[in-house]
Amino acid sequence: MSDQISGARPTLEAVAERAGVSRATASRVVNGGTGVREALVEKVRKAVEELGYVPNQAARSLVTRRTGAVAVVVAEPESRVFADPFFAQQLLGISRELAVHDSQLVLLLVEGTADYERVGRYLSGGHVDGALVFSLHAEDPLPGITRRIGLPTVFGGRPGWPAADGDRSVLYVDSDNRGGAREAVRHLLSLGRERIATVTGPLDQTASVDRLDGYHDILMDADPRLVVEGDFSEAGGARAMAELLDRAPDVDAVFVASDLMACGALRVLRERGRRVPEDVAIVGFDDMASVAELADPPLTTVRQEIEEMGRLMVRLLVRGLERRSEEDSGGRPLSSLVTPTRLVRRASA
Numbered sequence: 001m002s003d004q005i006s007g008a009r010p011t012l013e014a015v016a017e018r019a020g021v022s023r024a025t026a027s028r029v030v031n032g033g034t035g036v037r038e039a040l041v042e043k044v045r046k047a048v049e050e051l052g053y054v055p056n057q058a059a060r061s062l063v064t065r066r067t068g069a070v071a072v073v074v075a076e077p078e079s080r081v082f083a084d085p086f087f088a089q090q091l092l093g094i095s096r097e098l099a100v101h102d103s104q105l106v107l108l109l110v111e112g113t114a115d116y117e118r119v120g121r122y123l124s125g126g127h128v129d130g131a132l133v134f135s136l137h138a139e140d141p142l143p144g145i146t147r148r149i150g151l152p153t154v155f156g157g158r159p160g161w162p163a164a165d166g167d168r169s170v171l172y173v174d175s176d177n178r179g180g181a182r183e184a185v186r187h188l189l190s191l192g193r194e195r196i197a198t199v200t201g202p203l204d205q206t207a208s209v210d211r212l213d214g215y216h217d218i219l220m221d222a223d224p225r226l227v228v229e230g231d232f233s234e235a236g237g238a239r240a241m242a243e244l245l246d247r248a249p250d251v252d253a254v255f256v257a258s259d260l261m262a263c264g265a266l267r268v269l270r271e272r273g274r275r276v277p278e279d280v281a282i283v284g285f286d287d288m289a290s291v292a293e294l295a296d297p298p299l300t301t302v303r304q305e306i307e308e309m310g311r312l313m314v315r316l317l318v319r320g321l322e323r324r325s326e327e328d329s330g331g332r333p334l335s336s337l338v339t340p341t342r343l344v345r346r347a348s349a
Contacts, residue, residue, distance in 0.1 A: 007100050010051040018047035063231070069104040070317065071123060071131040075140055077111045084232070084260065085288050086306060087135075090156065093310025094132060101318050103129070103302025110142075120145045130317045132156065139203035142319045143170075152324065154317045156309065158338075160206040171320065173312045175304035177285075180341030184283040184302050187343055189218070191280055193253035197226035199240040199265060201257040208232075211257045211285060212316045226251065230261045237261025241268040253349070254278055259284040259291040262299055281349035297347035304341050312337050 005236065016026035021040055028036055029044040030053075036044075047053070072094055074081050081087045095105050106128055108119050123131060123145065133142050134156025136334055143161055146153040154170040188196050198215045201208030216222065225247045230240040237256060244251060256262040262284035267274060272279050284292060287303035320334055 010053040012053070014051055015044065015047045015053050017153040018051060019043040041130050045231045055194055067127060067129050068102065069099055069106050070314070071106045071108055071128040073108045073110070073119060073123075073131055073133045074144060075110045075133070075135045075137060075142060078109055080233070081109055084234075085290050086258075086260075086286060089288060089306040090134070090310040093307035094314055095310075096307075097314035101314065103314075103318075115139050116145065120149075123151055124149045130154070132313045132317060134313075135159070136205070137202065152317060152320050154313045154320075156313055158206045158210065160209075166332055168335075170336075171316055171334055173316060173339070174207070174336075175309065176338045176341045177210035177304075178214040178217070179209040180255075180285060180302035180304065180343075181255065182217050183341070183343045184285070185215055185218040187300070187345075188253040188255065188281055188283060188349060191253070191277075191281055191349065194225065195248065195251045196222070196253040196255065197228070197244050197248060197251045198222075199228050199230045199244065199254060199256045199261055200230045201230060201238060201261075203229055208257060215255055223248070230257065232258045232261060234260045234264040234267075237264030238268050239264075241265035245269075245272055245274075253282070254280060255283050255285075257285050259286040259288050259295075259299060259301055262301070262348075263291060263295050266295060266297075266299075277347070277349050283343075283349045287344050292344070292346070295348065300346045300349040301344055302341050303344045307338050309339060312339070 012026055012030065013023055016023045019026060021044060025036055025040060026044050029041050031047065072091065074087065086184055097107050110116065110119060110123065130152035131146055133146065136142060136155065136157060138160060143159065155170070157172060158174045159170055159172055184195060196219060198212065200212045203209060212227070228240040228244045230236040237260060240261065244254065245268070254265060256265050262282055265282060269276055269280055276282055282299065283318070284299045284301035286292070286306065287301045288306070292299040292301045316334060316337065
């Protein structure tokens with residue numbers, strides 16, 4: 001027998017013989033097909049484990065029309081992706097969930113305009129089963145590229161392009177950015193603060209717009225001088241805080257739209273001789289332990305489940321791929337997901 005020959009690679013035929021099933025049944029189980037009785041599925045799985053059978057990926061692709069790879073496209077330059085722990089957490093969630101589904105992560109970064117053609121060529125080349133796309137900015141061509149190719153895609157963050165409004169085929173995973181911002185501002189008001197400012201993220205991204213809208217939901221008549229745009233980086237938070245203090249020296253609280261920017265803001269406040277939280281209370285957004293807990297003082301912030309959002313993106317994509325591979329794709333359509341946020345209180349507010 002082939003599985004008894006020393007050094008020989010176990011074959012699908014050997015698996016079928018060991019399990020006492022036909023080759024077709026063994027193939028269906030190994031390739032994730034449906035319609036096989038659970039008792040037979042267990043026999044095939046046991047045979048695979050006993051023989052150490054490893055499916056031939058090329059042959060498997062012919063059967064399943066799947067490559068076993070998923071593109072993760074981040075619309076940010078390398079310098080930003082590898083410096084910001086937000087991306088590390090989200091990629092961790094994506095990687096762990098892809099491993100559960102026996103899929104490989106292929107990371108594609110967009111440094112500049114010229115990269116879109118390269119990314120588009122790769123995505124259209126049949127190398128991946130689908131794409132997870134996040135950190136989109138306004139007018140980004142990536143949604144149009146994936147739609148034109150017909151590549152199953154899940155977006156990280158609420159879509160901001162007009163064509164996505166009401167289109168149930170556009171799937172995304174996001175957090176309740178607006179609700180989280182409202183909770184942050186309410187907390188600052190509960191502390192008796194009267195001049196509450198905000199440092200926003202880049203306003204060509206929907207997460208930033210939603211957090212600013214949440215701020216205005218509570219402070220509808222806020223002084224325009226109390227709103228300064230940042231860029232989700234620590235340096236950007238420092239620049240924005242310095243500008244804010246120059247504009248409004250009497251500010252006594254700031255809702256900052258990311259933990260990294262909040263750290264930059266804390267540094268500027270120290271340099272300007274402002275005590276936190278006695279003179280100025282600070283609330284961030286993200287609750288990344290490597291940032292918020294190590295800030296000085298530790299940061300009160302709005303927690304979003306960053307790693308879990310990465311996992312949910314994968315699960316949503318996998319469910320869509322499974323439906324495409326089945327002849328009967330009936331049932332309820334897939335829905336986008338919005339995860340809750342919550343305020344985590346520490347020493348900064």
